[in-house]
Amino acid sequence: MQNKQGMNGFQIKITGLISMVFDHIGEFFSFPIIFHWIGRLAAPIFLFESSEGFIHTRNRKKYMLRLLYGFWLMGIIDFVLSRYFSIGDTIVVNNIFGTLFLGTVYMTAISYFKGDRVQRSIVRGIAWFMVPILLGIGSLDLINIVGSNEIFLQLVLGWNILVPNILLVEGGFLLVALAVLFYIFHGNKMAQIASLFVVAAFSLIGKDFGQLFGNNYQWMMILAALPILWYNGEKGKNMRNFFYIFYPAHIIVLAVLAYYLH
Numbered sequence: 577m578q579n580k581q582g583m584n585g586f587q588i589k590i591t592g593l594i595s596m597v598f599d600h601i602g603e604f605f606s607f608p609i610i611f612h613w614i615g616r617l618a619a620p621i622f623l624f625e626s627s628e629g630f631i632h633t634r635n636r637k638k639y640m641l642r643l644l645y646g647f648w649l650m651g652i653i654d655f656v657l658s659r660y661f662s663i664g665d666t667i668v669v670n671n672i673f674g675t676l677f678l679g680t681v682y683m684t685a686i687s688y689f690k691g692d693r694v695q696r697s698i699v700r701g702i703a704w705f706m707v708p709i710l711l712g713i714g715s716l717d718l719i720n721i722v723g724s725n726e727i728f729l730q731l732v733l734g735w736n737i738l739v740p741n742i743l744l745v746e747g748g749f750l751l752v753a754l755a756v757l758f759y760i761f762h763g764n765k766m767a768q769i770a771s772l773f774v775v776a777a778f779s780l781i782g783k784d785f786g787q788l789f790g791n792n793y794q795w796m797m798i799l800a801a802l803p804i805l806w807y808n809g810e811k812g813k814n815m816r817n818f819f820y821i822f823y824p825a826h827i828i829v830l831a832v833l834a835y836y837l838h
Contacts, residue, residue: 585625586812588803589819592621597826600670604834609789613796619672619747620754620772620800624807626676627758630683632811640680644740646673646820651737653824661835670827674740675747678708679755686760712741750775769801 583591599615601607626643633639650671658667681704688701742749757771779794788795 580808580810582806582808583803584808584810584812585628586815588621588807589625591803592618592625593819593822595621596823600827600830603670604830605837609793613789613793616793616796617800617803619675619751620797621803622672622676623679623751623755624758624768624800624804626679626755627683627762630680630759631762636680636684640677640684642820643673643677643680646823647671647677647740648738649673650824650827653828655737657828657831661831663835663838668827668831670746672746672823674745675751676755678740678742678745678752679759681708682752682756683759686756708740708742711739712743750778765805765807769804772801772804773798 595615596618598611599618602609602611602615629639630636650673654668654671658669662668685701685704688697688704736744742752745752754771754775757775758768761767761771776795776798779797780788780792783792784790785792
């Protein structure tokens with residue numbers, strides 16, 4: 577059977593991984609800003625692929641749990657790296673798993689809204705939609721309440737390691753929303769790409785337009801429109817666990833190298 581033209585899911589993921597490595601090299605070693613420009617492709621690609629994975633997986637519960645386990649693991653790794661391998665006052669906060677997990681939570685909520693008569697459940701959909709928001713607001717309120725109480729503050733921070741906070745996950749609310757939009761417009765590439773451009777535009781609100789090629793480069797996520805446009809719908813090589821291993825491994829290697837080479 578002849579493969580379709582374009583890029584399959586595996587090739588798009590590899591593109592995202594390469595982009596991500598550039599971004600993190602720039603982060604840990606203070607390389608030129610172009611490394612971060614290239615890195616803007618990564619998150620939209622992973623969010624797009626997570627929506628595809630959520631739709632096509634045989635077991636959505638296991639899929640979501642893998643992302644949650646990844647979030648917990650990276651939370652621990654970030655804590656250890658920040659405590660023992662940080663440079664100056666910097667902390668390591670790389671954890672895309674939380675964003676991907678919350679994206680699937682809201683995909684689940686929408687699936688309850690748009691399901692058939694048997695599967696539809698408005699109450700469950702609302703519950704899945706509201707719980708992450710309430711938990712996020714609640715944890716921030718707790719931080720304000722405990723103030724400078726070190727013990728309670730550590731407990732709240734520990735809670736945020738266990739429970740992804742929609743206000744604190746990597747990329748925040750905007751990237752979670754992008755994942756959901758990719759899911760809603762599955763099969764409609766033009767609508768998905770339009771969603772990407774809209775989210776990129778929202779990322780510029782309140783920013784200095786004179787720094788579009790300086791520090792305000794988040795809008796460059798629109799570059800991910802190209803691999804999404806070229807996606808041919810095929811899965812490609814099955815390397816499901818590779819990303820779950822590579823992501824924490826490369827963060828550890830880069831953080832430790834940066835620490836000892838500083």
